[in-house]
Amino acid sequence: xxxxxxxxxxxxxxxxxxxxxxxxxxxxxxxxxxxxxxxxxxxxxxxxxxxxxxxxxxxxxxxxxxxxxxxxxxxxxxxxxxxxxxxxxxxxxxxxxxxxxxxxxxxxxxxxxxxxxxxxxxxxxxxxxxxxxxxxxxxxxxxxxxxxxxxxxxxxxxxxxxxxxxxxxxxxxxxxxxxxxxxxxxxxxxxxxxxxxxxxxxxxxxxxxxxxxxxxxxxxxxxxxxxxxxxxxxxxxxxxxxxxxxxxxxxxxxxxxxxxxxxxxxxxxxxxxxxxxxxxxxxxxxxxxxxxxxxxxxxxxxxxxxxxxxxxxxxxxxxxxxxxxxxxxxxxxxxxxxxxxxxxxxxxxxxxxxxxxxxxxxxxxxxxxxxxxxxxxxxxxxxxxxxxxxxxxxxxxxxxxxxxxxxxxxxxxxxxxxxxxxxxxxxxxxxxxxxxxxxxxxxxxxxxxxxxxxxxxxxxxx
Numbered sequence: 247x248x249x250x251x252x253x254x255x256x257x258x259x260x261x262x263x264x265x266x267x268x269x270x271x272x273x274x275x276x277x278x279x280x281x282x283x284x285x286x287x288x289x290x291x292x293x294x295x296x297x298x299x300x301x302x303x304x305x306x307x308x309x310x311x312x313x314x315x316x317x318x319x320x321x322x323x324x325x326x327x328x329x330x331x332x333x334x335x336x337x338x339x340x341x342x343x344x345x346x347x348x349x350x351x352x353x354x355x356x357x358x359x360x361x362x363x364x365x366x367x368x369x370x371x372x373x374x375x376x377x378x379x380x381x382x383x384x385x386x387x388x389x390x391x392x393x394x395x396x397x398x399x400x401x402x403x404x405x406x407x408x409x410x411x412x413x414x415x416x417x418x419x420x421x422x423x424x425x426x427x428x429x430x431x432x433x434x435x436x437x438x439x440x441x442x443x444x445x446x447x448x449x450x451x452x453x454x455x456x457x458x459x460x461x462x463x464x465x466x467x468x469x470x471x472x473x474x475x476x477x478x479x480x481x482x483x484x485x486x487x488x489x490x491x492x493x494x495x496x497x498x499x500x501x502x503x504x505x506x507x508x509x510x511x512x513x514x515x516x517x518x519x520x521x522x523x524x525x526x527x528x529x530x531x532x533x534x535x536x537x538x539x540x541x542x543x544x545x546x547x548x549x550x551x552x553x554x555x556x557x558x559x560x561x562x563x564x565x566x567x568x569x570x571x572x573x574x575x576x577x578x579x580x581x582x583x584x585x586x587x588x589x590x591x592x593x594x595x596x597x598x599x600x601x602x603x604x605x606x607x608x609x610x611x612x613x614x615x616x617x618x619x620x621x622x623x624x625x626x627x628x629x630x631x632x633x634x635x636x637x638x639x640x641x642x643x644x645x646x647x648x649x650x651x652x653x654x655x656x657x658x659x660x661x662x663x664x665x666x667x668x669x670x671x672x673x674x675x676x677x678x679x680x681x682x683x684x685x686x687x688x689x690x691x692x693x694x695x696x697x698x699x700x701x702x703x704x705x706x707x708x
Contacts, residue, residue: 275307279342285349289327290395296425297321297476300345311335311343318347321476324527327351327392354392360385364408364440366596367604368703374605383407396420403434411436419471428471437462441491444499444587448594448606448663453494460495464488467514481518487511489548489588503548503586510548510588516541524562528707529680531570535560543589552589554580568623570645573616574708580611583658592655593670596706600653602672602692604702608665610657617708621647621678645678649690671695 281302283291299317300306306314315333322331330350335343362383365371375381385405393400396418403413413434420428440454441461453460467485474480489510491502500506518539524530537558544551560574576598580589587609593599594607598615625644650673660666674692688704 274341275305276311276341276343278302278304278306278345279338281345281347282336283347283349285328285330286351288351288354288395289349289392289397292425293325293327293395293397293420294322294347294349296420297325298345298347299476302345320525322347322349325397327354327397351392355388355390358387358389360387360403360405366594366599366607368705369604369700381408383409385411399430408440409436409438419473426473428473430469430471431467432469433466435462435464441495443495443502445607445609445661445663448608448665450607451498453498455492455494458492460492462490477521477523479518479520479522481516481520483514483516483518485514485516487514499587501587503588504545504550505548507548510586511546512549513544513546514541524560529678529686530560530562530572532562532564534562549586549589552580552582552585554578565620570619570621570623572619572621575614575616577614578612583611585611590657590659592657593653600651600670600672600694601649601690601702602651602674602694602698602700603665603670604700606665608655608657608663608670610655610660610666612657613653613655615651615653617649617651619647619649619708621645643680645680647676647678649674649676649692669695674699 278300279302281295281298281300283294286294295301297318299314299321315335318333319331322328322333328349329352330348332348334346334348336346337343360383363371364381364383365375371377371381383405384407385403387401387403390398390400392398398419399415399417401413401415403411403415405411411434413432415430415432417430418428420426437459438461439456439459440452442450442452444451465485465487467483469481469483471482472480487510489503491508493508495502496506496508503510516539518537521534521536524533524535535558537556539554539556541554541556542551543549543554556576556578558574558576561572563571565571578592590609590611592608592610592613593615594603594609598613600615601617623643623645625642627642650671652669652671654669655666657663657666672692672694674690676688676690679687686705686707688706688708689701690704691699691701693699
């Protein structure tokens with residue numbers, strides 16, 4: 247019962263949208279006379295107006311008004327600042343309307359408890375690591391999602407357990423009147439008494455030190471963002487990363503860094519292009535998505551150089567009634583192909599993997615991954631009148647699905663890893679429970695080409 251109550255509280259963070267009319271009393275085009283905003287006590291008007299698909303003085307055809315209202319509701323939900331969104335119109339005359347937006351703001355300073363597993367997924371921790379409590383990470387992230395009402399993010403993270411970490415991050419999305427340019431900075435330090443040092447037969451091998459921290463990481467980055475249109479974002483980032491390992495790791499795997507070094511110092515510059523035209527950025531059901539990235543790394547110590555390109559493509563369809571279809575592709579190409587072990591990650595991490603192969607790690611410089619889903623919405627309800635100002639509704643959305651995956655990793659340094667340089671494929675059935683703040687619960691029963699099958703539990707995006 248306690249778990250159910252906790253889950254319902256999380257669902258409460260999902261905003262509720264107003265119903266928009268299907269038939270409006272206009273036969274011709276109309277002009278938006280004025281846009282009125284209500285309920286944004288802290289959020290500046292400019293932040294809301296930036297997300298809208300309409301502007302004052304814009305002409306709309308009568309049959310496009312309802313679609314524009316629904317689109318603006320979805321766009322404001324993506325911002326993540328409101329628990330209630332109501333977009334409607336007020337008739338001024340036969341040729342003029344007022345665009346009215348009512349919102350209820352959520353808590354902006356949100357302490358987010360951290361309870362994570364150090365392992366790649368729940369099944370690995372439960373079955374292969376024997377539910378070792380030492381592999382749990384706990385802590386908190388204090389996040390101000392709307393600092394000064396400007397959509398600025400101010401984030402502080404403290405965690406202990408398997409990995410101790412402290413991090414600070416600041417993001418200002420807009421620094422100009424046109425609200426197209428922004429910047430951000432981030433710093434973090436982390437250390438752990440245990441880490442993996444190699445991959446053997448597509449399984450990670452771990453080493454632990456009881457006396458000191460066996461690996462330490464320091465990272466600093468500064469970023470410039472350019473958002474010329476609603477669905478398009480360019481991110482330029484310059485960063486520095488430092489990793490230090492103890493003698494134990496260097497002896498067990500002399501190729502962990504180049505030249506048996508105990509240090510990895512990297513200067514990194516990257517460019518990221520995002521074009522997200524989906525209906526919901528956290529759990530899309532309609533639209534298209536493209537994310538491309540190019541990363542150039544220069545090694546000051548522990549490596550020479552590396553150039554990496556990654557690509558993600560997604561297409562999401564409404565197949566009629568409550569059925570939805572999706573297909574995604576993710577891939578990576580990196581050169582030179584021979585790199586130190588610490589830079590060979592491909593499939594088998596927390597996000598990129600062929601479903602059904604969660605127990606395996608497949609390293610390499612290049613990989614491709616295809617995923618397909620057919621899902622049906624069986625529940626989409628709002629529990630109203632909670633009596634809590636910032637949690638006016640509790641939404642519940644559930645999607646059973648069938649899926650199929652295929653992927654491959656090329657690695658000239660594969661060694662005894664038998665899943666490299668061959669096609670991996672799987673299929674299965676699952677259940678998605680969608681919540682806000684990019685929190686999802688996924689239950690997936692998968693079959694892989696090795697004849698293995700299992701039920702897998704995930705708490706992240708596909």
